[in-house]
Amino acid sequence: MKMERPKTRIQQKNTRTILDAALDVFSQHGFRGTTLDQIAQAAGLSKPNLLYYFPSKEAIHDALLMELMDTWVDPLRHIGEDGHPVEEIVAYVLRKLEMSRDYPRESRLFANEIVQGAPRILDQIEGPLRDLVNEKAEVIRGWIAAGELAEVDPHHLIFSIWSTTQHYADFDVQVRGILRPEGDAHFNDAAQFLEALYRRTLTPR
Amino acid sequence: MKMERPKTRIQQKNTRTILDAALDVFSQHGFRGTTLDQIAQAAGLSKPNLLYYFPSKEAIHDALLMELMDTWVDPLRHIGEDGHPVEEIVAYVLRKLEMSRDYPRESRLFANEIVQGAPRILDQIEGPLRDLVNEKAEVIRGWIAAGELAEVDPHHLIFSIWSTTQHYADFDVQVRGILRPEGDAHFNDAAQFLEALYRRTLTPR
DNA sequence: AAAGAGTTTGACCAAACGGTCAGGAACACG
DNA sequence: CGTGTTCCTGACCGTTTGGTCAAACTCTTT
Secondary structure, eight states: OOOSSOOOHHHHHHHHHHHHHHHHHHHHHHHHHOOHHHHHHHHTSOHHHHHHHSSSHHHHHHHHHHHHHHHHSHHHHTTTSSSOHHHHHHHHHHHHHHHHHHOHHHHHHHHHHHHTTOTTTHHHIIIIIHHHHHHHHHHHHHHHHTTSSOOOOHHHHHHHHHHHHHHHHHTHHHHHHHHOOSTTTHHHHHHHHHHHHHHHHHSOO | OOOSSOOOHHHHHHHHHHHHHHHHHHHHHHHHHOOHHHHHHHHTSOHHHHHHHSSSHHHHHHHHHHHHHHHHSHHHHTTTSSSOHHHHHHHHHHHHHHHHHHOHHHHHHHHHHHHTTOTTTHHHIIIIIHHHHHHHHHHHHHHHHTTSSOOOOHHHHHHHHHHHHHHHHHTHHHHHHHHOOSTTTHHHHHHHHHHHHHHHHHSOO
8 A cells, every 4th residue: 555655663763863863963064064974873873774764965954954944934924913013023033042042953054054055945045935034024014104113124123133043053152152151041131132122123212 | 594484475475365265165165065176276276286385274274264363353352442332332333244244254254163163263262252252241331330321231232243243244145035135235224224223222211 | 484575784885085295397596 | 507495286195975785684464
């Protein structure tokens, strides 16, 4: 009988193990900086065994990126569904900051890819992401026109939110090197700062 | 006769050519993603010739990083030398944004290094950079105490400035993919947005 | 328990890589 | 012009890397 996804238990488990190990390594060393042996060791599997589950190193990387693009941009979709404009955006900022704290590997994988010219996801950026951002920019423009939000450029507002929040994941070593925080304590200060930053900027006078 | 730096004209020229070409390649592909052949081709020299001027690939990379660390953090040093606090910080923001526009390669080289754990410059970060940031944080705290600046966490203020400005260099492809700007036109909008962002946040009420 | 599908691995390969080296070419200088 | 120094290159080397493959092992199913 032909199933759509004939995955066995072992396949499910090992595919997950590999992707998780690969996320570790790719996010730390970038695509070219990562070797199959590193992934294999991190996953506790042999190199040929990796290639039994994925046809190539690039396939592993691509699988991670695709999985990522789905979930990473997701919070942006929920902007403007209810509530007060300023609260909506502040909530988005805090949600993004939480993601930097809880999923730094994903953030760094993304950062590595973009910094190096996004060779593998440029289509996604110029297509679906661009459309989504433009759509949300319109929502924000509507709020501004209604006097519910201070006048700001919506696109650059979104960029600034992305950069300030993802900074805590992507530049983690720098932040920690300067603050020497205990654990993730500094994320609370960051949340407080960013909330004030955007509240003051966005609240209409 | 023994000179301190016996550099000939040819040495001067070729060293510069190599470093410039290497900056191109390293900033786009990261350290491990870059090959000596790529640098050689970009520089218009042969691979062994590179290694006549630099003992290794890592030496080229290190030379770039050292040169960079000197100049990259420099604008921060000039904060608090004169003028009104809010203006000082706004000027710093705009200066950093200009640097992202005019020296995106340097910014990306730095970003690549940090994202991947800053293996080669961690000492610089935890030492001199940390000290400088703490020093400027004290200056900002002084301004706040004097009522010349709104109450904000100085460290996170600095982080936010770094991230928002460098974003336009490091995530250039993403920004361009979404905005589809002509040339560097969007930098003016970014400057306007960031100036408003920090002016509203920092001006005491 | 036997068969067949699914899983794992050691041994291997070709290409790419960072780096070496002997010797030749270009240059500076008396 | 000659000679010593600086500059440059083709050929080469050992290692690393992504990937292959036949053979062996294991798990499920009947």
